[in-house]
Amino acid sequence: MHTILITGFEPFGGESENPSWQVAQALEGWQPNEECIVKAVRLPCTFDDSLPTLHSALESLSPVMVIALGQAGGRAEISLEKVAINYQNAPIPDNAGKQPHGTPVVPSGPNAYFSTLPLNRLANALNEAHHPASISYTAGTFVCNHVFYGLMHALAHHTEVRAGFIHIPYSPAQACKHRAPSMPVGDVVAAMKIAIELSLLDDDATTVCEGMLH
Amino acid sequence: MHTILITGFEPFGGESENPSWQVAQALEGWQPNEECIVKAVRLPCTFDDSLPTLHSALESLSPVMVIALGQAGGRAEISLEKVAINYQNAPIPDNAGKQPHGTPVVPSGPNAYFSTLPLNRLANALNEAHHPASISYTAGTFVCNHVFYGLMHALAHHTEVRAGFIHIPYSPAQACKHRAPSMPVGDVVAAMKIAIELSLLDDDATTVCEGMLH
Amino acid sequence: MHTILITGFEPFGGESENPSWQVAQALEGWQPNEECIVKAVRLPCTFDDSLPTLHSALESLSPVMVIALGQAGGRAEISLEKVAINYQNAPIPDNAGKQPHGTPVVPSGPNAYFSTLPLNRLANALNEAHHPASISYTAGTFVCNHVFYGLMHALAHHTEVRAGFIHIPYSPAQACKHRAPSMPVGDVVAAMKIAIELSLLDDDATTVCEGMLH
C-alpha cells in the first residue's frame, strides 16, 4: 500500500481552529484507489519545527505524493499554489514567537520551486465540479511558504513524488468573526478527493488554464 | 395552517440559475412549527412583472410572514437588508429589457421602508450557528430593491405581518465562473430555517448588533 | 454675498487627521461665482455635538447650499451619498465614547431623506474630469449618516437649499497605514469645486447615471 501524505497546520494568528488540519484529518485513511491510502500529519505553525516534523513524516512514510494544506483567510477560492520562494518575512510572530525578516528558507537553495501537482488539470476539474478554485502565484512569505519551499526542496531529487501546496479559505465558523469569504470544510474535503485522484494520473501536458495579468 | 411566503427570483444577468430560487424551492412545504408552512413563489426578474406576481401571492396566500430572497453576486455573507428605497436605477436591463433610470418604485410613496424582520437577532443567531451573515444598509437600485420596497409598501398597514429581504451570495457553481465568494445552497437553506424560526418569535428589542462606519 | 456651507469632521477612529476637514478647510473663502462664497465648518465626530454644531452654523450663516463631507476609509472613489436613514448603530465608540445601537436620529422622523444635490450630474461630470466618483446608496450608520440625516431633516422645509453628503477616500498619508485605496486631498478639493459649481445650476432632470445591482 502506498502512502499519500496530506499535511495541515495547527491554528495560528489567534484562531481556535485551522481548516487545513480539519480537512487533512477528514482525509486520514481515505483510499483513492486500492493501492493508495491517505496519511494525515499536523504541522506546528512555527518556522523552527514545521519542517523537521514534515521531514520526519517524509522519512517514515515514504509517500508517493504529498499535498500540504494551509489556511488563507480572506481568499474566496481554493488556491492551487504554483510557486514556493526561498524567502521568509513574517508579518506576525509564528506560534513560537519567532518573526524572521528577509531570511532564506534554505541558505544557498534556488530562488524558487514550482509545484509538481498538475495544477491546470486540478483547477479545471475542481471548477467543473463546482468547487471554486484557481491557481495562485504567491503563497506569501510566512510559515505556509516556508513549508512549501522546504517540501519541494526535500523532494528536489525525487521528482517521481508529486508534491505541492494548496491554500483554502476560512471555514464558515471563522468567517463569521472576520466578515470574510468562507468555504465549508466538508466541501473542501470533497474537492481534495478530486485533487488527489487527478494528481495520481499521469500528466498535465494538454491542459490549459487562465493565468494572471499581475 | 398559516402560510410563510418565501420568494426567490428567476435567473438574470446571464446566469443560468439563481440561488435565491433554489433556496426558496428547497423550503417549500417546510413547517417551522405545527401551525405554519412555507410556500415558495418564484418572481420574474423584471420591473413590470415582479410586483404584480408578489401582490397576487400576498392576496391569495395571506401570509403571516414574508421573506423575499435575492442573489447578490460578489458578497461573501448572507445580507440581511435593512432599507428599501423608493428609487430604481438599473445598471443592466432587466429580463424584459427594461432599464429605468431614476424613477420611484411607488410615485408619492415614502422615501424608504425598514425591514420588519428582527435583523439584529437574526445576524447574531446566524453567526453563532456559523452561517456568515451581516446587516446590509443597501439592497441596490435594481429589481431586488424594487421588490423589497413594493413588499413593504403593500404591507405598510399590516404591521402584524413581518417582512423583509435577504440577499445571498453566489452558489459555488456560479462563483466558479466569477472568481467570487460563494455559499452552498444547502447551507443557505439551513440558515433560512433559523431565520424563519426566529422571525416568528416576538421581538428584537434587547438584541444589539454592529453597525457600519460608512 | 451668499454662503455655501461645507462641513468636515475632526479625526476619529484612531486617525490623526481627517481628509474631509482638510478638504473643507482648503475650500474656505473660495468663490465659485461673484455671488457665492464657501464657509467651512468643522464638526465634532460625536453623536451628541455634531448636529448642534451644524444647526448653529445653519442658523448663523443661512447658506444657500450645504455639502457635508466625511471620510470613508477603504472606498476607492468619491462617494456621492443618495440616502440618509433615520437609524444609528455605531460599530465603534464616537469621540465622546458614545456608541448607540439601533436608535433613530430623530424620533418620529421619516425613515429616510434623499440628497437634493444633482447626483447624476455630479457623478458624470466628475468622472469626465477624471475624478473617480460614484453614487452610493448607504452612508453607514455612524456619525456621518447621523449628520447627513440631521442636515436633511433641518432643511426639510427649505427645499430651495440644496444639500447632501459626500464621502471621500483615505488620504495617501492615511492609506499608507491601512494598505487601502487613497485619493490626494488636493484632487478631492478640485473635484469638490466642480461639484459645487454644478450644484448651483438648475436641475438634474435630463442626466442619467448607473445604479447598483445590490
Place this chain on the structure above:
Amino acid sequence: MHTILITGFEPFGGESENPSWQVAQALEGWQPNEECIVKAVRLPCTFDDSLPTLHSALESLSPVMVIALGQAGGRAEISLEKVAINYQNAPIPDNAGKQPHGTPVVPSGPNAYFSTLPLNRLANALNEAHHPASISYTAGTFVCNHVFYGLMHALAHHTEVRAGFIHIPYSPAQACKHRAPSMPVGDVVAAMKIAIELSLLDDDATTVCEGMLH
C-alpha cells in the same frame, strides 16, 4: 554620465493609455545626481517584441540601474515586485494576439529571479513620504512578469546593475471607467524619484519590512 533605464509599456487590454509609460516619459532626462540621468524606453506589450526591445536598450545604453514599470489595474498601492518567475500564462491575448499558456520565458532558465532593488528600504521610504507602497510577491504571468524575468536573466551576470519591476495602480482617468483604486501619475513620478535615489545607495541590509501571510 551614467544612464538609469526606466521602461514603461504601451497601452493594452483595451486601454487608451498606460500610466507606466506616462511615468517613465515624465522621468526622461531627470538627474537624481550629477552623474546619472534617466533614459525612458517604451516597450511593446507583446511576448515576442518586449524583450528584444529591452535587450537592445540594455546594449545601447549600458545602464547602471534598470527599473521596469507596469500597470496593475485594481491594485491600490505601488507594488514593489520581489519575484520574477520563469512561466508565462496569458489570461488575455497580448497586443499581437499571442496568448501563451504554460510556457517558460527562458527554456532551461532558473525558476525565479529576485529583484535586486532595495525593496524594504523603498517600501519604508515611500510610505514615510506618503506614497502608499508595498512589496508584492507575484507580478502575474502576463507580459509584465515576462519582461521582469527577461530583464533579470539578462543581468544575471551583471549583479552590479541593480534592477527590478514596479507595478503601479490605474491612473484616475482609467479608474473612472473601472470603479477601481487609482493613483495620480504625478504622484507616482514623485514616488519613483525617491525610489531611484534610494536604489542608487548602497544596500538594503539593515531594513526590515512586513511580509505577507499568504
